[in-house]
Amino acid sequence: MASMVSHWSSFLNLNFTNDSSLSFSSTLSCPRQQFPNSASQKRNVNENYRSYTVKCALAKTRMPPSPASDAYIREPHKYFDEVVITVRAGDGGHGAVLSIPNQKAPSKSQGKYDRDKTKKRASYKRDFDGSIILPMGGHGGDVVIYADESKDSLLEFHNKRNHKAKRGGNVDSMGVLTSHMQNGAAAPTLRIPVPLGTVVKLKRGKFLADLANQGDEILVARGGQGGISLLDVPEHKRKQMTTLSTNIMRDDTDKVLSFGQSGEEVSLQLILRVVADVGLVGLPNAGKSTLLAAITHAKPDIADYPFTTLMPNLGRLDGDPSLGADKYSSEATLADLPGLIEGAHLGKGLGRNFLRHLRRTRLLVHVVDAAAEDPVGDYRTVKEELRMYNPEYLDRPYLVVLNKIDKPEAIDRLPTLTEEIWKIGCERISSEPDTRSGVAESISVDESQNSELSSGLSAKDQKVKELEEYPRPLAVVGVSVLKGIKVNEMLKEIRAALRESL
Numbered sequence: 001m002a003s004m005v006s007h008w009s010s011f012l013n014l015n016f017t018n019d020s021s022l023s024f025s026s027t028l029s030c031p032r033q034q035f036p037n038s039a040s041q042k043r044n045v046n047e048n049y050r051s052y053t054v055k056c057a058l059a060k061t062r063m064p065p066s067p068a069s070d071a072y073i074r075e076p077h078k079y080f081d082e083v084v085i086t087v088r089a090g091d092g093g094h095g096a097v098l099s100i101p102n103q104k105a106p107s108k109s110q111g112k113y114d115r116d117k118t119k120k121r122a123s124y125k126r127d128f129d130g131s132i133i134l135p136m137g138g139h140g141g142d143v144v145i146y147a148d149e150s151k152d153s154l155l156e157f158h159n160k161r162n163h164k165a166k167r168g169g170n171v172d173s174m175g176v177l178t179s180h181m182q183n184g185a186a187a188p189t190l191r192i193p194v195p196l197g198t199v200v201k202l203k204r205g206k207f208l209a210d211l212a213n214q215g216d217e218i219l220v221a222r223g224g225q226g227g228i229s230l231l232d233v234p235e236h237k238r239k240q241m242t243t244l245s246t247n248i249m250r251d252d253t254d255k256v257l258s259f260g261q262s263g264e265e266v267s268l269q270l271i272l273r274v275v276a277d278v279g280l281v282g283l284p285n286a287g288k289s290t291l292l293a294a295i296t297h298a299k300p301d302i303a304d305y306p307f308t309t310l311m312p313n314l315g316r317l318d319g320d321p322s323l324g325a326d327k328y329s330s331e332a333t334l335a336d337l338p339g340l341i342e343g344a345h346l347g348k349g350l351g352r353n354f355l356r357h358l359r360r361t362r363l364l365v366h367v368v369d370a371a372a373e374d375p376v377g378d379y380r381t382v383k384e385e386l387r388m389y390n391p392e393y394l395d396r397p398y399l400v401v402l403n404k405i406d407k408p409e410a411i412d413r414l415p416t417l418t419e420e421i422w423k424i425g426c427e428r429i430s431s432e433p434d435t436r437s438g439v440a441e442s443i444s445v446d447e448s449q450n451s452e453l454s455s456g457l458s459a460k461d462q463k464v465k466e467l468e469e470y471p472r473p474l475a476v477v478g479v480s481v482l483k484g485i486k487v488n489e490m491l492k493e494i495r496a497a498l499r500e501s502l
């Protein structure tokens with residue numbers, strides 16, 4: 001044996017493939033006579049060695065994650081609202097091929113104990129028509145995706161893209177039918193929580209569901225059915241047995257019926273579109289996160305540098321108790337969006353992808369730093385960016401909050417600023433399209449196409465429609481959200497606008 005091994009020279013070509021599996025082909029040389037083969041016999045007799053290529057594959061090896069794979073950790077704002085995942089429902093458990101134990105009719109010569117024992121053995125579970133109930137393999141686990149308000153982004157799915165439900169249990173049997181046999185256990189449904197506002201689509205694009213409310217759910221993959229059990233009875237008894245069960249195995253090919261069915265597998269695209277009544281927009285550092293923290297219980301990151309906010313923050317505004325029965329109409333969810341800058345639609349700053357999260361809002365609040373160099377210019381910049389993304393956003397009801405009036409440079413020019421901002425816009429005409437009605441339909445359209453389409457249209461439209469031709473704000477208020485100056489007045493305006501926009 002040792003000498004035989006020494007004859008073998010092995011040349012291994014190892015390849016690390018992209019999917020981190022290790023494969024290799026091995027060229028083995030060995031003396032011809034050890035692998036006799038008629039073709040080789042015809043070849044040159046001087047050829048002492050012949051090569052054989054043996055393809056081998058090793059089990060997947062765990063490779064360290066590539067630097068690109070944790071990009072979602074380094075740049076969460078690019079990944080938090082979109083992901084493609086694959087879900088697989090569980091396979092059905094297998095049934096069993098069962099034989100019926102030999103049963104003799106109780107004879108008179110048997111004692112009472114033996115007679116009872118024989119009788120007991122024959123007590124199989126039966127259907128209402130007397131046929132024997134044969135156990136089935138357990139149903140494979142379904143996969144359900146549901147909206148859960150404790151989730152706020154789709155980031156975790158970038159870490160785990162494959163989700164698999166458990167398979168159903170097999171019929172536990174020793175091959176003989178007994179009265180104690182049970183069905184295989186059904187596998188539990190795999191329930192995957194996603195943030196409120198997640199749109200579920202097939203990877204190829206078919207819209208499946210918009211999980212906008214807590215508890216909304218959709219079954220995305222069905223588990224396989226369990227296999228049935230078959231009775232394996234000798235041929236001469238088959239006719240007699242068909243009266244007891246229709247699941248009689250006729251030949252070996254019938255065995256496939258006892259195998260559980262495969263669970264469904266689908267690739268899904270999840271797109272998060274934040275569910276909020278109010279969207280806060282503005283340049284970086286305008287004070288949007290500070291405003292959110294001032295009027296809700298949200299605790300967003302606040303800092304004196306641009307782009308502190310990388311993903312939308314949500315906060316809940318309670319109803320106003322002073323409004324009595326009207327109170328609940330002023331309850332609302334506010335979304336603080338990352339800051340926009342000029343050229344965001346060309347990808348500058350954090351880009352404009354966050355603007356899709358305004359789609360479900362019914363009110364926009366422009367937050368402007370009134371102490372900045374050119375507050376009116378800043379306000380126009382944000383409006384331009386909104387228009388470049390979707391001109392429909394400019395038709396939506398909105399307020400302007402001139403923030404940081406605790407600073408002397410802001411308080412001095414507040415009246416002029418208010419007037420200048422008020423001038424940018426026209427009277428709101430009541431027959432203007434209800435922008436909120438477009439929300440549901442637009443969700444079923446491919447988001448990227450939709451935004452491109454809208455920006456394509458807006459590029460054409462913007463030449464004909466100036467910012468002044470869109471409706472003016474419902475109110476312009478000067479506040480300092482940091483120092484709490486006029487915050488109540490601002491809240492009053494927000495609540496009034498919310499009630500109006502219902």
Ligand SMILES: Nc1nc2c(ncn2[C@@H]2O[C@H](COP(=O)(O)OP(=O)(O)OP(=O)(O)O)[C@@H](O)[C@H]2O)c(=O)[nH]1
Binds near residue numbers: 283305306405407483
């Ligand atoms: N003086 C003064 N400073 C404020 C006021 N509101 C916010 N700030 C400060 O402005 C800076 C930016 O505030 P943020 O709330 O993070 O601004 P933002 O608009 O959310 O910024 P991004 O996350 O970059 O979009 C912080 O240092 C705040 O303390 C205010 O009313 N007065």
